[in-house]
Amino acid sequence: MINTILNDADAKMDKSVEATREEFATIRAGRANPAMFAKLTADYYGTPTPLQQLASFTSQDARTIIVAPFDMGALTAIEKSIRDSDLGVNPSNDGRAIRCVFPELTEERRKEYIKIAKTKAEDGRVSVRNVRRHAKQELERLEKDGEVGKDDVTGAEKKLDATTKKHTDAIDEMLKNKESELLEV
Secondary structure, three states: HHHHHHHHHHHHHHHHHHHHHHHOOOOOEEEEHHHHHOOOOOEEEEEEHHHHHHEEEEEEEOEEEEEEEEOOOHHHHHHHHHHOOOOOOEEOOOOOOEEEEEOOHHHHHHHHHHHHHHHHHHHHHHHHHHHHHHHHHHHHHHHHHHOOOOOHHHHHHHHHHHHHHHHHHHHHOOOOOHHHHOOOO
16 A cells, blocks of 8 residues: 555646646746747637647747647737737748747846746646645545554555655756756857
8 A cells, every 4th residue: 555655646747847847947047949839729619629630830940930830820829829828029920820939048048047947846846746735635545544553554654755856956957957058158
């Protein structure tokens, strides 16, 4: 029973780390990439739909992304979604595709992106700690119900703490890499 709780917690923490990695991918660090559009949705026939399902994204050069919708009826909704996002770009619509030219990153904008990255990293660490708290409550419940002994729970909590540290360290490492990537000119 204890191993099930620990394995479940480890799997959930892995998902939290992966979600944080995906969040970091949406932060632009110099080169424009299609992953920046991953979290955006557009109103497509009354349903919020991810842009990845509505269009193809191609990188023309380091600062330009071309968004080509599969259905021309979604062109204006996609353009509105990009304009309203926090990407800091003004899309231009030529009737067939949307061209997004990203400006050069200024020092001020880089610092702003670092703040965003730190916030996303803290959200990831909070998520990992919430998983830990939940697993610890389950272990305490097992002990209270008399299903396992105090020594077993103490050992399991030490393993849980080690797992938590491993995952928070992974998030910290990703943050450090993202910061150095953002500060690189």
